[in-house]
Amino acid sequence: xxxxxxxxxxxxxxxxxxxxxxxxxxxxxxxxxxxxxxxxxxxxxxxxxxxxxxxxxxxxxxxxxxxxxxxxxxxxxxxxxxxxxxxxxxxxxxxxxxxxxxxxxxxxxx
Amino acid sequence: xxxxxxxxxxxxxxxxxxxxxxxxxxxxxxxxxxxxxxxxxxxxxxxxxxxxxxxxxxxxxxxxxxxxxxxxxxxxxxxxxxxxxxxxxxxxxxxxxxxxxxxxxxxxxxxxxxxxxxxxxxxxxxxxxxxxxxxxxxxxxxxxxxxxxxxxxxxxxxxxxxxxxxxxxxxxxxxxxxxxxxxxxxxxxxxxxxxxxxxxxxxxxxxxxxxxxxxxxxxxxxxxxxxxxxxxxxxxxxxxxxxxxxxxxxxxxxxxxxxxxxxxxxxxxxxxxxxxxxxxxxxxxxxxxxxxxxxxxxxxxxxxxxxxxxxxxxxxxxxxxxxxxxxxxxxxxxxxxxxxxxxxxxxxxxxxxxxxxxxxxxxxxxxxxxxxxxxxxxxxxxxxxxxxxxxxxxx
Numbered sequence: 001x002x003x004x005x006x007x008x009x010x011x012x013x014x015x016x017x018x019x020x021x022x023x024x025x026x027x028x029x030x031x032x033x034x035x036x037x038x039x040x041x042x043x044x045x046x047x048x049x050x051x052x053x054x055x056x057x058x059x060x061x062x063x064x065x066x067x068x069x070x071x072x073x074x075x076x077x078x079x080x081x082x083x084x085x086x087x088x089x090x091x092x093x094x095x096x097x098x099x100x101x102x103x104x105x106x107x108x109x110x
Numbered sequence: 111x112x113x114x115x116x117x118x119x120x121x122x123x124x125x126x127x128x129x130x131x132x133x134x135x136x137x138x139x140x141x142x143x144x145x146x147x148x149x150x151x152x153x154x155x156x157x158x159x160x161x162x163x164x165x166x167x168x169x170x171x172x173x174x175x176x177x178x179x180x181x182x183x184x185x186x187x188x189x190x191x192x193x194x195x196x197x198x199x200x201x202x203x204x205x206x207x208x209x210x211x212x213x214x215x216x217x218x219x220x221x222x223x224x225x226x227x228x229x230x231x232x233x234x235x236x237x238x239x240x241x242x243x244x245x246x247x248x249x250x251x252x253x254x255x256x257x258x259x260x261x262x263x264x265x266x267x268x269x270x271x272x273x274x275x276x277x278x279x280x281x282x283x284x285x286x287x288x289x290x291x292x293x294x295x296x297x298x299x300x301x302x303x304x305x306x307x308x309x310x311x312x313x314x315x316x317x318x319x320x321x322x323x324x325x326x327x328x329x330x331x332x333x334x335x336x337x338x339x340x341x342x343x344x345x346x347x348x349x350x351x352x353x354x355x356x357x358x359x360x361x362x363x364x365x366x367x368x369x370x371x372x373x374x375x376x377x378x379x380x381x382x383x384x385x386x387x388x389x390x391x392x393x394x395x396x397x398x399x400x401x402x403x404x405x406x407x408x409x410x411x412x413x414x415x416x417x418x419x420x421x422x423x424x425x426x427x428x429x430x431x432x433x434x435x436x437x438x439x440x441x442x443x444x445x446x447x448x449x450x451x452x453x454x455x456x457x458x459x460x461x462x463x464x465x466x467x468x469x470x471x472x473x474x475x476x477x478x479x480x481x482x483x484x485x486x487x488x489x490x491x492x493x494x495x496x497x498x499x500x501x502x503x504x505x
Binding site for chain 1 (some may be wrong): 118120121126129132133134135138139140141143144145147148149150151152153154155156157158160161162166169170172174175176178179187193202203204205207208209211213214228231235238260267280283318324333418
């Protein structure tokens with residue numbers, strides 16, 4: 001039997017985290033660990049609020065979505081059969097289309 | 111960009127300007143709050159669990175939800191009221207978690223770069239689907255340590271494990287509410303804090319003390335004076351057992367002048383118990399003989415009716431003479447496919463009325479008995495009567 005409890009942070013309701021969903025896997029060019037690495041820049045258009053993610057030489061257009069069923073983010077307590085729900089995720093930015101390559105201007109201008 | 115591979119790299123406004131240009135975007139079309147994203151220093155070992163409204167609201171109310179199941183059981187998640195099947199779902203996408211992120215529809219006046227941190231990348235999450243509680247184990251455990259009479263109690267206690275509610279709740283794959291309902295339905299009760307059932311033969315004996323007393327005293331079965339009953343039977347049965355038998359098989363009388371002194375036997379329950387008592391020891395019973403014997407076994411004034419035995423017996427109307435046998439829904443497999451297979455092994459074709467009592471417990475709001483039949487069986491008409499048979503035409 002493993003218990004699942006909401007974190008007791010005195011706030012009453014759990015913190016809301018966000019998810020960012022991209023196609024496939026993220027890896028660094030030299031397969032170094034991902035921790036601490038810079039990933040990319042997230043923009044949004046003024047007009048329709050389309051999220052745009054630029055990672056390296058790739059541009060991804062996405063959309064904001066609400067999960068049909070929210071996700072609980074849980075962490076196992078060390079030495080106890082207990083998970084603590086530290087946050088709830090109800091919204092995500094989904095980038096489901098293939099990234100488009102950004103082609104350097106000068107080659108395009110020809 | 112070789113900079114991508116350097117840890118502790120921090121984006122500047124210049125960098126962002128450059129990337130906008132490269133991508134042939136116009137700064138004027140974009141909201142000013144750009145969010146450079148970094149991976150955190152360390153990815154925590156988080157797990158993702160899908161929630162529905164019900165689980166979420168339970169958690170928010172401070173309730174604990176529980177994963178249940180030992181190594182040979184597939185896991186379920188239980189709230190106080192419901193049980194869910196849990197499966198690990200995989201996605202080919204990567205789900206990145208960020209404790210903070212501004213969504214496009216959120217207004218912000220921030221024109222500075224706002225760094226955001228990814229605390230984990232996920233390709234799996236636990237998916238939950240509402241399911242029926244798994245109660246077969248409960249019956250098995252309680253039957254193993256059933257109460258067989260005070261003289262045998264020492265032996266039973268010495269050689270069996272006993273179960274408190276907390277203990278059962280930890281090992282049975284059902285929510286606490288469902289577990290309570292199941293205990294009630296199987297007629298379980300507590301002795302010294304442990305949940306027990308009566309062994310069938312012992313229950314026969316205990317109930318017959320009560321029925322014999324009613325018969326001897328010529329009390330109407332629906333007006334039994336409790337004081338006298340407790341006094342007389344108190345010498346034959348331990349108080350806790352006597353109380354249990356009375357609770358199980360009778361209710362307080364409705365009429366106000368008797369409602370605190372007299373009880374009425376529950377006709378359907380008594381009739382069903384007597385029928386099972388007759389049928390259990392033998393393989394088959396001639397239906398006509400059974401009906402006579404059954405009516406003769408119940409207290410004066412009660413009327414037996416085959417409807418009382420739904421889910422407990424099988425009547426074979428095609429044999430000559432017609433027969434009846436003990437066939438308890440509770441002994442059938444819990445899994446829907448296994449159950450149909452078993453039912454069609456016992457009998458190759460069923461009418462709706464015949465099969466219904468053996469499917470009702472597996473039906474849900476979304477799948478009622480008719481839906482189950484449509485999904486898992488083949489229907490045929492024989493002389494205008496609709497029969498259901500196995501989809502797979504094994505012999």
